[in-house]
Amino acid sequence: MAVANAAHGGYFPSKIHSLPPPLKVTGQIKQPSPPPPIYISTNPSHVNLHHLKDLYTFCNHSCHRFPIVDATGRVEAVDAGKLRTAIFHSSVVVSVFTKPEFLTTHSSPVEVSNLMGIGGDWIKRVTPVTPDNGQLIGFGRAVSDFGLTASIYDVMVLPALQGRGIGRMIVQKIVRMLTNRDIYDIAALCSDNERLFFRACGFGDDILGSTTMMYTRNSSYSIDEETLAIGRKQLLVPPLRKLLKS
Template identity: 55%
Template sequence: MAIVGSIHGRFIIFNNHKPSIRHRQRRKPTPPIFISTNLSDINPNHLRDLCSTCNHSLHRFPNILPDGRIEPVDVDKLRIALLHSSVVVSVFAKPELVRLPESNTGGDWYRRMIPLTPVTGELVGFGRAVSDNALTASIYDVMVTPTLQGRGIGRMIVQRIIRLLTSKGIYDIAALCSDQEMCFFKECGFGDDMLGSTTMMYSKSGSDMVVSAGRKLLMVPPLRKS
């Protein structure tokens, strides 16, 4: 069964698909986490470290290092991207749990007694959305540290983003994802656009070119190849 939402002639399908009992049994339990939607709780340097741990870049065309990993994102650009994001969701867990994901007894008793907050916890998950705050929105950069993947944290991030957007009356929500991420977003309720739209991205290779925009001449640099 699917719920179809519309706004000003635009439709998107939210599938009420529930994972099978067998699938739920395979999923590891979700550890104690703290979920925040407060931008001030995100340290750009910690987010850059999470991106490096997940080998994820907020840049669509990042440089690839000789070892095959993605070049870390510039912190200043990351800070600007966060400030201009309409919704940000960050997830924190106790550091000893990240190091020992199969055990909840890591660390000394004093650390276990400290309440979990963005200050005492380690950033282990993130997601954001960019929106016009009225009609449409797009979800980007959903990631979870590898040691805690497969525990439902990524789904919680997406659900929290959708809840915040729909509370503003925004139901035209897109998810920019790779082929490998499509199954994850389908499990989160996303489906094909009923209008059959296809995302198209501007791309141009070669040397710098001059583009005429009205009476202005704009220098457009080539995009970096992955």
């Protein structure tokens, strides 16, 4: 199901999010296609808030632990003001860009990975990707006390480019920036269907056997009656210092 562009003039092709992650076949083993040329930024000023909201929409990703979901399975739109505040207070912000020509809906995996050598605008295609000439196709962030601990949130990649290692690059970049500050207690709050991804990034179950608990207020209670509920998120932590060697 295609998603229409945002009212502010979203830049993603209207059908791009419906494309499955492309695969190429080598013999009898399916291998993921390599990612297109990308630029990975750790500068929060490179993130355009409207473009980031588009990415949240295309990835159907919510900032809330218990999001409102409509009848079609779409989560509620992210609040722009809260998103801006979250980015401002994040310890690490990683964004990934690629050029618009690498997001064509009519290209096969082979064509996408070899666009640099075809067509009349060859010079344009071989120009390195930058946040100025690229489009946002991946994102991730972390919050930290800058002394002991950190947590990773909102790792997402445009669905058409998932399965190409971009998400792992985002997580590895976040972890590297944190461990360079001597922070190794890094957690990832993830759902059950995200566990395999984070395990592939070097994370595992918390060795302390802790259970993540999320604060919530039951709407059926009065404003003064608050409850604690066990969250449906899994707490994963990377093996200490091992991820640096990957």
